Amino acid sequence: EEGKDFEPVADRLLGRSGGAGVYTAYHDPPEGIRLTADSRIPADARLRVSYYHCPVVFNGRVATCMTDPEVHDWWRSEIRRVKRLLSPRAFLMSHDEIRVVGWCAACQERKLTPGELLAADVRKCYDMIREESPDAEVVAWSDMFDPNHNARANYYLANGTLAGSWEGLPRDVIVANWNYQKRAESLRWFSERGHRQVIAGYYDRPVSDIALWQSAARGVTGIEGMMFTTWQRRYDDLEAFAQRAWAP
Structure with missing residues (x-):
């Protein structure tokens, strides 16, 4: 559970690589998953991570969600x-x-x-x-x-x-x-x-x-x-x- 077993995961450069509102095809990724002190996840565990991949079109364009x-x-x-x-x-x-x-x-x-x-x-x-x-x-x-x-x-x-x-x-x-x-x-x-x-x-x-x-x-x-x-x-x-x- 995020915030309990591992620290919150966020890409601080997403949409801010080069300035606010800027999406680039690549930037240095954030630090990986960091376990909390009282995590229930063993240190040597292999994890499956579920996430959304956000494609960047033309090295700078990202589509907005039509529902949010x-x-x-x-x-x-x-x-x-x-x-x-x-x-x-x-x-x-x-x-x-x-x-x-x-x-x-x-x-x-x-x-x-x-x-x-x-x-x-x-x-x-x-x-x-x-x-x-x-x-x-x-x-x-x-x-x-x-x-x-x-x-x-x-x-x-x-x-x-x-x-x-x-x-x-x-x-x-x-x-x-x-x-x-x-x-x-x-x-x-x-x-x-x-x-x-x-x-x-x-x-x-x-x-x-x-x-x-x-x-x-x-x-x-x-x-x-x-x-x-x-x-x-x-x-x-x-x-x-x-x-x-x-x-x-």
Whole structure:
């Protein structure tokens, strides 16, 4: 029993390796299990240790639990601070490339698939934004709610299928669609479900690729614009992108 037979075990650098909120793929591990003075465990005993392994994605990303109420408390605090400091006309929710979900006891006790967990999670986030800023637009990335993209079975370390996640996405949420590979199917999918969309184009690809998005969007209702989306800070292409996006 922790605290009785052995000292409490904690990794003091978890989420703090290099600074608060920082997760690294490796850091010096904490000291191992230390027995208490009156422990019932023999000094030479072989122990089986039960614990949760927390995968770190891209050497710094860790998924939050979709059930822990403290996570939602953090969200509400952030929403309130963003509203107070910026008074934004729109909030972009960050449900994107969620590669670990549905493993902890709290999530498993709910008897829901990862898709159902995500549906409930995004709806809760949406509701909190609406409570704090009822007139603001709400935007979501497309991939986790698109069966043509990541809302499916066998997605990285999701413990089950992510299908059905889209059932938690209210129709007035604007979808930032970045499914380049299946752009035609994806644009139609969200349009048929009643969502307005912004095409999240560029993605550090040739500017000429915007024509492929424009072609896929023809005849699709609810396309409200295009967003210059770069992960490599390649703003030198911004003007050329805008000229192509605004061309008739």
